[in-house]
Amino acid sequence: xxxxxxxxxxxxxxxxxxxxxxxxxxxxxxxxxxxxxxxxxxxxxxxxxxxxxxxxxxxxxxxxxxxxxxxxxxxxxxxxxxxxxxxxxxxxxxxxxxxxxxxxxxxxxxxxxxxxxxxxxxxxxxxxxxxxxxxxxxxxxxxxxxxxxxxxxxxxxxxxxxxxxxxxxxxxxxxxxxxxxxxxxxxxxxxxxxxxxxxxxxxxxxxxxxxxxxxxxx
Amino acid sequence: xxxxxxxxxxxxxxxxxxxxxxxxxxxxxxxxxxxxxxxxxxxxxxxxxxxxxxxxxxxxxxxxxxxxxxxxxxxxxxxxxxxxxxxxxxxxxxxxxxxxxxxxxxxxxxxxxxxxxxxxxxxxxxxxxxxxxxxxxxxxxxxxxxxxxxxxxxxxxxxxxxxxxxxxxxxxxxxxxxxxxxxxxxxxxxxxxxxxxxxxxxxxxxxxxxxxxxxxxx
DNA sequence: TTGGAGTAAGTAAGCACTTACTTATCATAC
DNA sequence: GTATGATAAGTAAGTGCTTACTTACTCCAA
Numbered sequence: 001x002x003x004x005x006x007x008x009x010x011x012x013x014x015x016x017x018x019x020x021x022x023x024x025x026x027x028x029x030x031x032x033x034x035x036x037x038x039x040x041x042x043x044x045x046x047x048x049x050x051x052x053x054x055x056x057x058x059x060x061x062x063x064x065x066x067x068x069x070x071x072x073x074x075x076x077x078x079x080x081x082x083x084x085x086x087x088x089x090x091x092x093x094x095x096x097x098x099x100x101x102x103x104x105x106x107x108x109x110x111x112x113x114x115x116x117x118x119x120x121x122x123x124x125x126x127x128x129x130x131x132x133x134x135x136x137x138x139x140x141x142x143x144x145x146x147x148x149x150x151x152x153x154x155x156x157x158x159x160x161x162x163x164x165x166x167x168x169x170x171x172x173x174x175x176x177x178x179x180x181x182x183x184x185x186x187x188x189x190x191x192x193x194x195x196x197x198x199x200x201x202x203x204x205x206x207x208x209x210x211x212x213x214x215x216x217x218x
Numbered sequence: 219x220x221x222x223x224x225x226x227x228x229x230x231x232x233x234x235x236x237x238x239x240x241x242x243x244x245x246x247x248x249x250x251x252x253x254x255x256x257x258x259x260x261x262x263x264x265x266x267x268x269x270x271x272x273x274x275x276x277x278x279x280x281x282x283x284x285x286x287x288x289x290x291x292x293x294x295x296x297x298x299x300x301x302x303x304x305x306x307x308x309x310x311x312x313x314x315x316x317x318x319x320x321x322x323x324x325x326x327x328x329x330x331x332x333x334x335x336x337x338x339x340x341x342x343x344x345x346x347x348x349x350x351x352x353x354x355x356x357x358x359x360x361x362x363x364x365x366x367x368x369x370x371x372x373x374x375x376x377x378x379x380x381x382x383x384x385x386x387x388x389x390x391x392x393x394x395x396x397x398x399x400x401x402x403x404x405x406x407x408x409x410x411x412x413x414x415x416x417x418x419x420x421x422x423x424x425x426x427x428x429x430x431x432x433x434x435x436x
Numbered sequence: 437t438t439g440g441a442g443t444a445a446g447t448a449a450g451c452a453c454t455t456a457c458t459t460a461t462c463a464t465a466c
Numbered sequence: 467g468t469a470t471g472a473t474a475a476g477t478a479a480g481t482g483c484t485t486a487c488t489t490a491c492t493c494c495a496a
Contacts (some may be wrong), residue, residue, distance in 0.1 A: 013460055025473045035346065038255040041452060056453060071484050121346060127405045128253065128343055138406045146412055168413045169423045176398030177391040184390070187345045187357045194364055195386045205387045213427030229442055231494075259486060269443050274487060 020058040023048045024072055027065050032122040036066055036129055069122070070133055079141045082108050083148060092151065096159070098211055106178055106203035110111060113182035114199065120186060146171050153214065162214050170214050177206045236283070240418050241266045242290055245283050250340035253368040254284055254347055287340070288351055295358045301366060311370065324350055324396055324421035331400035332417065338404060364389050371432065372404060380432050388432050395424045 012020070026048040030039045041062055045052040059065040082105055083089060089108070092100035113120055127134035146168055153167035181202055184194070197205075212218050232240070244266040248257045251333060259280055263270040277283040287293050300323055307326070310318035331338055337383075345352035364386055371385035399420055402412070430436050 016474070019475080022221055028306070035253055035255065037253065040450085042450085050475095052452085053454080053477060054475080057475085062452065074447090075356040100221055123348055124342060128339060128346075129256070134406065141410060142406070165423060166413075166415070169415065169420070170400070170427070172399055173424055173427050176396070177394040180394030180398055188352065194361060195384075195390055197384070197387065202387070205383060206391055209388070209391050209428065209431030210258070211430075213430045234441075258484080261482085268441095270486085271443060272441080273487080275441085276485090280486065339458080 016058075016183060017149070018052070019054065023050070023055055023058055023066055024065070028069055028072070028074075028122065031066060031069070032125065035037060035125045036062075036131065041065075066131065066133075070136060079137065081148070082145065086109070096156065098156065098161075098215065100208060101211055102174070102207035103203050105149065106174075106206050109175075109178045110182060110199040110202055113179070114185070115195075117186050120182065122127040128147070145175070149174065161216060163216055165214070170210065173213070174206070174210045181206075229279075234276075237268070237272065239269070241273055241276055241290070241358075242283070242286055246290070246340065247336060248345065249284065249287070250336040254280075254349065255345045256328070259283075276309065284351075288354060292348070293337075297355065298330075299362065299366070314374065316374065316433070317425060320392070320425035320428055321421050324366065324392075324424050325397045326419060327393075327416040328400060330421055331397070332403070335404050338400065363393070367392065379434060381434055383432070388428065391412070392424070392428045399424075435436055 004111060015173070021193055025042065027039070027044050029046065030044055033039075041055050044065075045055045048055070055065070059068060083093075086104070086108065089101065089104040091097075092104055123134060123137055126132075149171045150167040156162040157164060158169070160211055185192070238266060241262065245262050246259070248262055248265065251257075259273050260270055262283075263273045266273070273283070301311075304322070304326065307319065307322045310322055311313075339357055341352060344350075368385040369387045371380060371388055374380040375382060375385070403410070407413070
């Protein structure tokens with residue numbers, strides 16, 4: 001019963017691919033909690049419910065196990081762009097509905113970051129530890145996000161409704177609010193002592209602030 | 219000569235206190251670069267230019283060495299409030315010169331964060347590793363910062379010049395811009411590929427955005 | 437001559453990783 | 467249907483090296 005619900009706890013033999021995937025997910029979870037050097041292969045094996053030798057059958061070194069995260073499907077799920085499969089955002093952009101563009105971007109980001117706490121932790125660990133993962137995420141995701149949001153701002157500047165200023169500074173300010181808010185909730189203020197608001201409230205306020213900051217008239 | 223410049227490299231005997239301090243500073247530097255579990259006592263000793271036994275004479279365990287950072291003077295230098303010894307900010311607050319209040323807060327924060335990269339890295343490592351340092355910094359510094367800036371916003375709301383909204387959300391948005399910008403410069407975009415601006419430019423733009431976001435009329 | 441600064445050379449436990457072996461699975465031959 | 471054998475999943479018990487930490491000592495200035 002329970003084994004069916006948590007298919008990771010499956011006891012007995014598994015197919016190679018399934019076991020590999022399970023070890024990888026266990027590793028991601030542990031690396032995100034304790035970092036690379038804070039995680040031991042012994043513990044990965046223990047949590048995955050196999051012997052240490054099995055870990056090394058599937059991944060020849062601990063580093064290779066970390067590197068394999070890059071190629072993992074669920075990792076690339078974390079790198080899903082906001083404009084993909086988001087008809088509401090598409091509509092808002094088409095209609096040049098500035099508030100809903102920024103509100104939607106904010107809300108989506110906050111929800112995703114909240115749901116994938118582990119991925120955010122992993123990303124920060126890998127940035128501090130200067131692992132390729134951080135670099136790749138930056139180049140493949142963040143850089144494109146800057147182009148996308150920056151592009152929209154430039155468009156609205158050409159329309160004459162937004163003030164002339166470096167669009168990328170606006171993007172940095174906006175993403176700063178979002179990431180900092182998530183980081184507070186995940187890392188520093190888990191019990192919401194300083195600020196306890198819903199994602200909707202946060203998205204609404206951040207969208208308002210950034211728009212008033214950049215629009216010529218509200 | 220060099221030994222005088224870098225008083226840490228002093229060879230030969232030192233007084234106990236001086237050696238203790240030097241080992242501590244070496245440790246802070248290494249912990250901030252590689253995290254707690256990524257740093258070995260052997261390397262701390264090597265970089266400090268003493269035997270490992272000396273490290274354990276001054277600090278009975280590796281953890282105690284980490285904990286000692288909390289009590290270190292230079293750590294509390296990192297925790298220096300923006301309203302201390304900053305007459306320009308004081309003046310701006312007294313005159314209710316909103317732009318200069320926020321511009322000053324931003325510029326000071328950015329300069330300090332840039333100068334003390336190591337401290338920021340240490341703070342993030344300790345937050346991820348759930349070390350007391352992060353908690354203490356949050357309670358002693360961040361919480362008070364929220365009260366201070368939030369208090370100013372509330373004051374200006376009572377004056378009728380700022381919109382009615384949760385002041386703490388504004389503080390979060392503002393600090394988010396600042397910290398995220400520094401984090402980008404330190405961690406992800408060291409060569410300023412995405413955005414290459416001076417601290418003054420950043421402070422000016424961030425102050426403008428947050429003020430337009432919260433003021434009734436600019 | 438004594439007390440504190442300093443070290444060389446340990447120790448036990450823990451680390452990433454290996455070896456030599458045992459079990460389960462399943463297609464095929466009978 | 468059942469025995470068989472190849473193959474892949476799995477492990478217990480290591481390997482040598484590194485880790486945090488200790489011991490038993492030397493050196494030197496006051």
